[in-house]
Amino acid sequence: xxxxxxxxxxxxxxxxxxxxxxxxxxxxxxxxxxxxxxxxxxxxxxxxxxxxxxxxxxxxxxxxxxxxxxxxxxxxxxxxxxxxxxxxxxxxxxxxxxxxxxxxxxxxxxxxxxxxxxxxxxxxxxxxxxxxxxxxxxxxxxx
Amino acid sequence: xxxxxxxxxxxxxxxxxxxxxxxxxxxxxxxxxxxxxxxxxxxxxxxxxxxxxxxxxxxxxxxxxxxxxxxxxxxxxxxxxxxxxxxxxxxxxxxxxxxxxxxxxxxxxxxxxxxxxxxxxxxxxxxxxxxxxxxxxxxxxxxxxxxxxxxxxxxxxxxxxxxxxxxxxxxxxxxxxxxx
Numbered sequence: 001x002x003x004x005x006x007x008x009x010x011x012x013x014x015x016x017x018x019x020x021x022x023x024x025x026x027x028x029x030x031x032x033x034x035x036x037x038x039x040x041x042x043x044x045x046x047x048x049x050x051x052x053x054x055x056x057x058x059x060x061x062x063x064x065x066x067x068x069x070x071x072x073x074x075x076x077x078x079x080x081x082x083x084x085x086x087x088x089x090x091x092x093x094x095x096x097x098x099x100x101x102x103x104x105x106x107x108x109x110x111x112x113x114x115x116x117x118x119x120x121x122x123x124x125x126x127x128x129x130x131x132x133x134x135x136x137x138x139x140x141x142x143x
Numbered sequence: 144x145x146x147x148x149x150x151x152x153x154x155x156x157x158x159x160x161x162x163x164x165x166x167x168x169x170x171x172x173x174x175x176x177x178x179x180x181x182x183x184x185x186x187x188x189x190x191x192x193x194x195x196x197x198x199x200x201x202x203x204x205x206x207x208x209x210x211x212x213x214x215x216x217x218x219x220x221x222x223x224x225x226x227x228x229x230x231x232x233x234x235x236x237x238x239x240x241x242x243x244x245x246x247x248x249x250x251x252x253x254x255x256x257x258x259x260x261x262x263x264x265x266x267x268x269x270x271x272x273x274x275x276x277x278x279x280x281x282x283x284x285x286x287x288x289x290x291x292x293x294x295x296x297x298x299x300x301x302x303x304x305x306x307x308x309x310x311x312x313x314x315x316x317x318x319x320x321x322x323x
Contacts, residue, residue, distance in 0.1 A: 092222045
């Protein structure tokens, strides 16, 4: 029973790991890996929560063809990404870049941490002062 | 007092953000092409493959590029609006027939009427990718200087045409006129 379910699980994993194309785009495994990696980073704009590696929409097929041709033409990954951004905007990237427009978003965690730290320090100082006053009486304020 | 005011203000701010977020259409992707030179193309004409349609020939006047296909329901929906717009003769409407069957596309124009000054056939879908097209129908407005002025994603309506396209067409003509 356990073994059967294990086999079933592995079979399902195998299904998800397989590329969507009927056959590999490249014979060279290095190029094929680059092709698959780029596809996994590009959003299919018709079916927005899928990458073009996952989607069988015609646009995704066309974009995969474009990626394949550009790799075959010797373009770098960065050039291919730039090609897509020029046409479809930053939204096409699954891993967003830092730009002037979304700087605040990238900085938000640090900013919130900083605000939290400032609030914390102020609260602690005030409490400390209050307890000092309670303990020592009016003299504490003169030092 | 501040104890309550600050969290309440933050709550209101968050509410505003969420409310604005609700109104926005997540399937709308703003085009990075706006304000940039329109991608050039030279494609066979739908009706006569020997006759190429080139974006270069359209320079010097504002024009509209409408991306359509017979497989596209929204294109059927907007077709009568396109015909009405074409009758106004404000600007030429250039069709980009996107990944379609030539015979079906020609039949469609015979049956429903042809609003296009000319139709370019993009069977491979490469020109559509150059224009950042992701879902037909999409309609672009290009200025006399060849710069993309506006993009409408979804079926065209008279309201959108009057509100978004016409003012931009007039402004682009005025700008081009003052330069010459």
